[in-house]
Amino acid sequence: MNQIRSIDLASPLLPALNLVLFSFIFLPTTAFAVDENFTICSVPRYCGKLNIKFPFFIQGRDDPRCGYPGFEIHCRNNTKPILSLGDGNYSIDDIFYPNQSFLVSRAVRFERDSICNHKIRNISLPNDRYQLPPGNTKIVFLFNCNLTSIPILSPHKISCPAENETNSTLALFHSDPQLKFASENCKERVETPVGCDQGNRLHVEGLLNKGFVLNWIASNCSIC
Numbered sequence: 001m002n003q004i005r006s007i008d009l010a011s012p013l014l015p016a017l018n019l020v021l022f023s024f025i026f027l028p029t030t031a032f033a034v035d036e037n038f039t040i041c042s043v044p045r046y047c048g049k050l051n052i053k054f055p056f057f058i059q060g061r062d063d064p065r066c067g068y069p070g071f072e073i074h075c076r077n078n079t080k081p082i083l084s085l086g087d088g089n090y091s092i093d094d095i096f097y098p099n100q101s102f103l104v105s106r107a108v109r110f111e112r113d114s115i116c117n118h119k120i121r122n123i124s125l126p127n128d129r130y131q132l133p134p135g136n137t138k139i140v141f142l143f144n145c146n147l148t149s150i151p152i153l154s155p156h157k158i159s160c161p162a163e164n165e166t167n168s169t170l171a172l173f174h175s176d177p178q179l180k181f182a183s184e185n186c187k188e189r190v191e192t193p194v195g196c197d198q199g200n201r202l203h204v205e206g207l208l209n210k211g212f213v214l215n216w217i218a219s220n221c222s223i224c
Contacts, residue, residue, distance in 0.1 A: 041054070041063065041065065041066035045057075045058060045061075045062060045066075047073070047075035047078065047079070047080070047081040048075075048078065048079040048080055048081065050081055050092065050094070050095055051095070052073070052075075052081065052095075053066075053097070054066065054067060054068065054218075055067055055068035055071040055216060055218040056068075056071045056072075056073050056081075056095075057071065057072055057073070058072075058073055058074070058075050058081075059072040059073065059074055060074075061075065068218040070126065070128075070129050071129070071216070071218065073092065076107075080092075080107075082107055083104060085104075085123055085124070085125065086121075086122075086123055086124025086125065086126075087121040087122065087123050087124065088106065088107070088108070088121070089106075089107040089108075090104040090105065090106060090107055090211075091104065091105050091106070091107045091211075092104055093105055093211060099215075100215055100216050100217075100218075101133065101213050101214060101215045101216070102213070102214055102216070103195075103211055103212070103213050104211055104212065104213075104214060105209060105210065105211030105212075106208065106209065106211075109209050110205050110208040110209050111205065112158070112159075112160070112205060115141060115158055115160070115169065115171075115204070115205075116158065116160035116161065116163070116169060118143055118188070120141060120190055120192060120208075121190060122190050122191055122192070123191075123192055123193065125214075128217060129216060129217055129218070130214045130215065130216055130217065131214070131215045131216075131217060132193055132212070132213075132214065132215075133213055133214075133215050135195070135213065136193050136194065136195055136212050136213060137173055137174055137175065137193070137194060138173070138174035138191045138192060138193050138194065139171055139172070139173060139174070139191070139192055139194050139204065139207060139208070140171070140172050140173070140174055140176075140179060140183075140189060140190070140191050141158075141169065141170070141171055141189070141190045141191075141192070142169065142170040142171075142172070142182055142183060142186035142188070142189055143169050143186060143187060143188035143189075143190070144167055144168075144186055144187035144188055145167075145168045145169065145170050145182070145185055145186035145187075146165070146166050146167075146168075146185055146186075147165045147166070147168050148165050148166060149185055150181070150182065150185045152178070153170055153178060153181075153182050153185075156170045156171055156172050156178075156182070157169070157170055158170065158171055158204065170182055170186065171204050174191065192208065193212045194207040194208065194210065194212055195210055195211055195212035195213055
């Protein structure tokens with residue numbers, strides 16, 4: 001007669017059986033979690049006409065796991081993605097995912113009063129997230145300048161009410177050879193990036209409102 005043999009608790013087969021049971025119990029749960037994250041983040045997400053995907057995520061609407069820390073944006077009225085930088089809010093006007101760059105402009109347009117009232121501020125970019133590409137340049141605003149001692153810089157003067165030759169505002173490109181000399185005769189200096197070189201003939205407000213390109217720095221998880 002055939003007899004059914006029981007497995008001895010001390011048998012060397014017992015650890016192998018335990019491993020098999022562990023795999024059946026826990027592996028499906030892990031696989032399901034990975035599949036769930038992939039499904040959530042693979043759904044197309046839009047703010048206005050722009051497709052929002054890694055490294056960006058829409059705050060309050062997207063799972064933060066779908067983006068990279070520090071790249072949260074707000075979707076204003078479901079029409080315009082807004083990014084907060086050091087000196088205020090910027091609209092994201094276009095995103096170029098293949099080369100990891102995007103076009104931004106001030107969410108509130110610059111007017112001459114913003115410059116004359118010294119409301120323009122230096123932009124403080126988090127160096128671990130964003131970089132200015134080589135194609136950009138900067139406009140340097142110099143305030144409280146005494147043009148009586150530097151009349152050669154009069155062509156760079158911004159026409160502001162209530163200012164005179166001893167208290168003027170100047171605007172020069174960062175690459176202007178006269179910038180160092182001008183800075184020594186002014187009391188305050190503010191720099192802001194613009195997206196074109198000095199050959200462009202747009203007026204100052206036009207340059208500021210045209211926006212500029214930023215490169216982002218984030219691990220490429222597109223292969224994850």
